Amino acid sequence: MRAFVAKIALALVPVAVMIVTNVIYDPSHLLREGPERHIADRLVSGQPVAGVVNFDERRTLWYVLQRQSAPTDVVVLGSSRGMQVSAHAFPEQTFFNACVSAAAIEDLIAIAGEYARRDLLPRTFVLALDPSFLNRMHHHDGWRVMEDGYDEVMREAGLPPASPQPPSFDRLAVMLSPAYFQQALREIKARRSLSLAVMDEADGDQLGMLRSDGSRVYPRSVRERTPAQVDGLAVSSASDIRRDPETAAFTELDAFAMRRFEALLGFVARRGTHVAFLLPPYHPATVRLLRDAGVFTSFDMAERYYRDVAARFRIPIAGSFDPASTGCDATEFYDGHHPRESCLGRIVRMLTRASPGI
Amino acid sequence: MFFPLVCLAYFATPHRLRWITLLVASCIFYMAFIPAYILVLFGLIVVDYTAGIVIERSRGARQKALLVASLTSNIGILAVFKYYNFAVISAAGLFGSTADAHVPLLSWALPLGLSFHTFQSMAYTVEVYRGRYPAERHLGRYALYVMFFPQLVAGPIERPAHLLPQFLTRHRFDPDRAASGLKLIAWGLVKKVVIADRLAGAVDTVYTLPTAHHGPAIIVATIFFGVQIYCDFSGYTDIAIGSAEVLGFSLVTNFRRPYLARSVGEFWSRWHISLSTWFRDYLYIPLGGNRVPRRRWMLNILLTFLISGLWHGANWTFVVWGALHGCYLVLGRLSAPLRDRARALVEQTALSSIVPAAQTAITFALVTLAWVFFRARSVRDGFVLVSRATDWSVFDLDALGLTRGELTVSVGLIAALFAIEALSPDDDARSVLRGAPIWMRWSAYYGVMATLLLLGVYNNSKFIYFQF
Numbered sequence: 001m002r003a004f005v006a007k008i009a010l011a012l013v014p015v016a017v018m019i020v021t022n023v024i025y026d027p028s029h030l031l032r033e034g035p036e037r038h039i040a041d042r043l044v045s046g047q048p049v050a051g052v053v054n055f056d057e058r059r060t061l062w063y064v065l066q067r068q069s070a071p072t073d074v075v076v077l078g079s080s081r082g083m084q085v086s087a088h089a090f091p092e093q094t095f096f097n098a099c100v101s102a103a104a105i106e107d108l109i110a111i112a113g114e115y116a117r118r119d120l121l122p123r124t125f126v127l128a129l130d131p132s133f134l135n136r137m138h139h140h141d142g143w144r145v146m147e148d149g150y151d152e153v154m155r156e157a158g159l160p161p162a163s164p165q166p167p168s169f170d171r172l173a174v175m176l177s178p179a180y181f182q183q184a185l186r187e188i189k190a191r192r193s194l195s196l197a198v199m200d201e202a203d204g205d206q207l208g209m210l211r212s213d214g215s216r217v218y219p220r221s222v223r224e225r226t227p228a229q230v231d232g233l234a235v236s237s238a239s240d241i242r243r244d245p246e247t248a249a250f251t252e253l254d255a256f257a258m259r260r261f262e263a264l265l266g267f268v269a270r271r272g273t274h275v276a277f278l279l280p281p282y283h284p285a286t287v288r289l290l291r292d293a294g295v296f297t298s299f300d301m302a303e304r305y306y307r308d309v310a311a312r313f314r315i316p317i318a319g320s321f322d323p324a325s326t327g328c329d330a331t332e333f334y335d336g337h338h339p340r341e342s343c344l345g346r347i348v349r350m351l352t353r354a355s356p357g358i
Numbered sequence: 359m360f361f362p363l364v365c366l367a368y369f370a371t372p373h374r375l376r377w378i379t380l381l382v383a384s385c386i387f388y389m390a391f392i393p394a395y396i397l398v399l400f401g402l403i404v405v406d407y408t409a410g411i412v413i414e415r416s417r418g419a420r421q422k423a424l425l426v427a428s429l430t431s432n433i434g435i436l437a438v439f440k441y442y443n444f445a446v447i448s449a450a451g452l453f454g455s456t457a458d459a460h461v462p463l464l465s466w467a468l469p470l471g472l473s474f475h476t477f478q479s480m481a482y483t484v485e486v487y488r489g490r491y492p493a494e495r496h497l498g499r500y501a502l503y504v505m506f507f508p509q510l511v512a513g514p515i516e517r518p519a520h521l522l523p524q525f526l527t528r529h530r531f532d533p534d535r536a537a538s539g540l541k542l543i544a545w546g547l548v549k550k551v552v553i554a555d556r557l558a559g560a561v562d563t564v565y566t567l568p569t570a571h572h573g574p575a576i577i578v579a580t581i582f583f584g585v586q587i588y589c590d591f592s593g594y595t596d597i598a599i600g601s602a603e604v605l606g607f608s609l610v611t612n613f614r615r616p617y618l619a620r621s622v623g624e625f626w627s628r629w630h631i632s633l634s635t636w637f638r639d640y641l642y643i644p645l646g647g648n649r650v651p652r653r654r655w656m657l658n659i660l661l662t663f664l665i666s667g668l669w670h671g672a673n674w675t676f677v678v679w680g681a682l683h684g685c686y687l688v689l690g691r692l693s694a695p696l697r698d699r700a701r702a703l704v705e706q707t708a709l710s711s712i713v714p715a716a717q718t719a720i721t722f723a724l725v726t727l728a729w730v731f732f733r734a735r736s737v738r739d740g741f742v743l744v745s746r747a748t749d750w751s752v753f754d755l756d757a758l759g760l761t762r763g764e765l766t767v768s769v770g771l772i773a774a775l776f777a778i779e780a781l782s783p784d785d786d787a788r789s790v791l792r793g794a795p796i797w798m799r800w801s802a803y804y805g806v807m808a809t810l811l812l813l814g815v816y817n818n819s820k821f822i823y824f825q826f
Contacts, residue, residue: 003533007537013804014808178814179814182811228756240563242567292569
């Protein structure tokens with residue numbers, strides 16, 4: 001029996017190494033403070049941040065707002081599909097891109113509410129809209145770092161505030177997770193520093209960068225993808241979307257999401273902030289394949305709703321989920337989901353031409 | 359943590375109470391998925407437990423009627439949960455829409471592993487009816503026969519004569535047996551987490567949108583699926599058999615290196631053995647087996663495989679898959695004289711040494727072709743994939759959604775899997791290390807652990823066969 005226990009202990013040495021690595025390296029900063037505060041300091045002081053990939057974008061934004069002293073002219077809200085909109089698109093105006101990855105409707109509300117709570121509401125919010133904002137199944141808890149902002153919008157609209165979060169053992173589970181170990185090893189291999197040692201623009205060009213205006217520069221490996229690679233990724237994106245259980249469940253627009261979306265529009269309008277809608281397109285091949293598979297219907301449904309709201313609230317709107325009407329061709333994408341800055345810039349120009357006040 | 363705790367509790371419990379420990383553990387295990395469905399399982403257990411006793415006491419027509427009633431209730435549960443919507447939708451396709459017919463569809467999820475435990479229950483009542491096994495008087499032990507957690511949700515499908523007596527055996531903790539079981543669990547995990555889940559991404563990418571892909575990607579994805587489903591299912595089976603072994607139980611072998619088979623018939627003696635022998639013993643042979651005229655035999659084979667296809671899922675894709683295998687066997691038998699002559703001719707030439715490899719390759723190709731329909735979302739998609747597989751105008755391996763590095767790793771892992779299987783002196787991968795020096799064994803153990811930690815894909819994917 002003693003020999004058996006010794007054998008088990010010996011066999012588990014790699015597991016022990018994994019746990020120790022996870023705890024010591026902790027690539028997503030679950031056990032200790034991450035670089036968010038430091039990133040926010042740099043952004044607010046007008047410097048870019050390069051080479052840091054695992055940070056909490058929402059917490060960073062919260063720190064940015066904490067440090068910001070005056071409102072910005074234009075703020076973009078949305079998901080990673082809107083992250084390429086930069087200050088270049090809004091010359092002679094102060095600008096910040098507050099898009100966060102995998103944004104849900106709660107993110108838009110919480111971030112806008114946080115701006116309002118801190119008296120930092122911009123002159124214009126450009127909402128880079130996704131179909132998934134209206135999908136009942138699309139949610140996560142990242143936005144809760146700005147839960148007070150969310151509750152403020154909801155309270156004013158007479159809607160229920162955020163429900164309390166149940167206790168979670170997620171962090172413990174992550175420390176025991178081989179996936180987290182793999183993430184740690186990948187970052188060790190890529191020599192990505194948690195101490196933000198890599199910061200100048202040259203490194204940013206190579207590794208990817210968060211500009212001081214909050215917009216994102218993808219790593220060179222992403223920017224220099226060949227058309228064939230992008231086409232392949234566009235097909236993969238279409239497959240991913242089609243087999244995503246969220247997509248399967250997205251047969252109708254979520255009534256509660258629509259109520260909250262319209263509540264948000266009313267909330268910011270009452271405070272004198274203009275709103276513009278930007279619909280970032282998907283890659284043409286992705287759209288074609290999803291249309292063929294009958295999956296794009298929900299995307300069309302969401303677009304029709306956004307256009308209807310724009311008409312009702314007299315909100316300028318430009319772009320489309322279908323690239324055909326935006327002038328963006330297949331070369332203006334990084335993959336199936338993410339348009340390049342040139343594509344988004346063209347749509348912003350349509351927006352500003354239609355509504356010079358933005 | 360569940361399994362180590364059950365082991366501790368099991369060996370800490372006095373022998374006469376161990377069935378309670380296992381039954382409670384099995385209930386907890388099952389209820390981790392959809393708790394309410396345990397009531398369906400309990401219902402099934404009570405019906406078949408009672409049926410076993412009354413069938414044993416009865417004779418003649420009454421006994422047969424009781425058996426039919428028991429089988430009908432089992433098949434009825436399967437029909438309601440698994441086939442009702444399929445039947446309604448298929449009927450609507452033939453005769454008009456379901457809305458016109460005012461026939462509601464059920465929105466119930468399929469109870470986990472329903473097809474497995476209903477088949478295991480039916481095996482019990484049939485064995486009692488045939489007088490091959492006495493009816494179990496102990497309800498708890500019978501419940502454990504149906505619910506034994508290592509094989510509850512995806513088999514192997516046990517027979518009462520093999521599993522039930524083991525619940526009476528006094529098991530002492532045996533370190534060697536436990537170590538052996540743990541090795542099998544680790545190997546099963548490698549097959550599932552490292553190989554099956556790694557290949558799943560490329561397979562899903564292609565099979566989700568068949569019209570977006572061309573020959574090379576479709577063929578690679580289909581071969582990947584063949585390996586994926588093997589590693590997924592046999593990986594689960596290894597984990598089930600290994601877990602049972604740690605506790606002192608022995609479950610039946612379910613896979614014997616199926617892709618080394620040299621004919622489709624041999625494939626079925628190596629693939630999901632507990633199901634194919636179930637169909638052989640309880641459907642094919644009662645239909646007359648092969649001791650009937652040729653036409654009737656062909657019908658028996660086709661019927662058995664069509665039902666086997668439907669067993670896998672309520673979709674016409676599975677029916678086509680089963681029909682293909684049935685056709686392979688029928689055509690295989692009809693063409694046997696011709697093939698024997700061709701083989702005899704080839705064996706007289708210098709090419710004789712490649713005959714076994716060619717037979718294995720042809721069998722693999724036929725089985726892989728059938729997998730297209732097993733995996734496709736619809737029969738139409740299946741035919742689209744088959745027709746586009748011949749279109750090599752675009753060499754689009756990028757469309758698999760894998761980087762070149764990931765593709766290389768995937769192919770390397772498949773090669774390693776087949777090499778290990780080919781090197782095994784028997785059907786057990788553990789036997790590769792039998793008699794090896796200690797340094798080699800421990801290097802292999804650490805290699806397995808490192809492979810699991812470094813190359814495993816941990817995305818909470820379920821086992822494919824759980825849905826059946």
